[in-house]
Amino acid sequence: MRICIRRPPRKWALALAILLVVILAAGGCIWFLTDIRSDIGYGIWDRWLAPRSPVALTAAFLDQDDRQIYSLEEIRMGKVDGITYSHSLWLINQDYPLDTAADLELEAISDEELLFYKKGTQKLLEMLTAASAATGDRVYIMSTYRTQEEQEQLYKDDPVTAGKPGCSEHQAGLAADLYTYQHAGRRFIDSDGGRWIQENAWQYGFIIRYPYGKSGITGCIYEPWHVRYVGEPHAKILYNNRWTMEEYIQHLRSGQAYTADGYMILYQIPTDGTVSIPPELTEVTVSPDNTGGFIVTGRIPG
Ligand SMILES: [Zn+2]
Structure with a gap:
């Protein structure tokens, strides 16, 4: 056995x-x-x-004597030489809807259909030209400014992706949705042009407004196709520090001045309709942030 x-x-x-x-x-x-x-x-x-190269936002200490007082209304009316009023730093989200009474300062990009914030239009076109030159991919614009009615319709069709009416940056003319041939929406980053935009938009004053992994802060899913104009040097600061607009504004303390990348940035919450600005700054812009604060940006001479 x-x-x-x-x-x-x-x-x-x-x-x-x-x-x-x-x-x-x-x-x-x-x-x-x-x-x-x-x-x-x-x-x-x-x-x-x-890899990123973080941009230091260094607190600067200024005496009141180092600043000059300006009326916000006069700046807004364009009556102060050397200081531009801008709304490129408006924070627009579900908590901070767009002020419907605000003057949007739109202009046509290429035809009557596409309108964009006029201080950002030139940079948008430069960015698209540079993307095409660098990659050979032509990057197209699918959508820019939208009316309240258009946003309402989009929200009805796709409430996950489309911003709530009144809370979309498209309604401010500050955002553009981009695509390349056969690569729209989330597929945008499959194209060379789409990836180039992710990594270089900041050089033209644009940010990817809804980055990956930040939806808890922005309230929006990752949208690689949606670029938002914020201007210089803010786009560089946001991109390199991996901050959303919400995080950036949280970093800024009322009454505080900062230096970053050759610029001075001052954050003020005015109570008397004025802002104080060091007179030696050049290329000064004043932008409300839509939360009650104003961001003053100026180049430090020398
Ligand atoms: Zn969009």
Whole structure:
């Protein structure tokens, strides 16, 4: 009579099987992230891994004597030489809807259909030309300014992606949705032109307003196609410090002046309709932030 004794499986065989499962699972995840949802794969890289050079926002201490007082109303009316009123730093989200009475200062980009904030139009066009020159991909504009009625219709059709009526940057003319041939929406970053925009828009004063991993702050999903004009040097500060507009405004303290990248930035919450500005600054702009504060930006001479 023969007795058959089955040997227990060898440990190395078990380890090999586990390793194989781990490799297959990791490969599956990478495939999922880079192919099915390439925006997630790119978003993770962009959010945590892509190299950035943080821009220091250094507190500067100024005496009241170092500043001159200006009326906000006179600045807004264009009556103060050397100081421009701008609304490029409006924070617009569900908590801070657009002021419907505000003058939007729109102009046509290329035809009557597309309107954009006039202080950002030139930079938008320069950015698209540069993207095309650098990558060979032509980057098109799908949408810029929208009326309340247009936003209401979009929100009815797609409440997940479209901003709530009254809370969309498109209604301020400050945002543009971009695409390349066969690469629209989240597929935008599959194109060379789309990736170029992610990494270079800041050089033209634009930010990716709804970055990956920040939806808890912005209230919006990752939208690689939606660029927002904020101007210089703010786009560089936001991009390199990985801040959203919400986070940037939270960093700014009322009454405080900062230096960053050759600029002085002052944050003030006026109670008497005036702002105080160091007179030696050049290329000064004053922008309300739509939360009650005003951001003064000026280049430091020399
Ligand atoms: Zn958009």
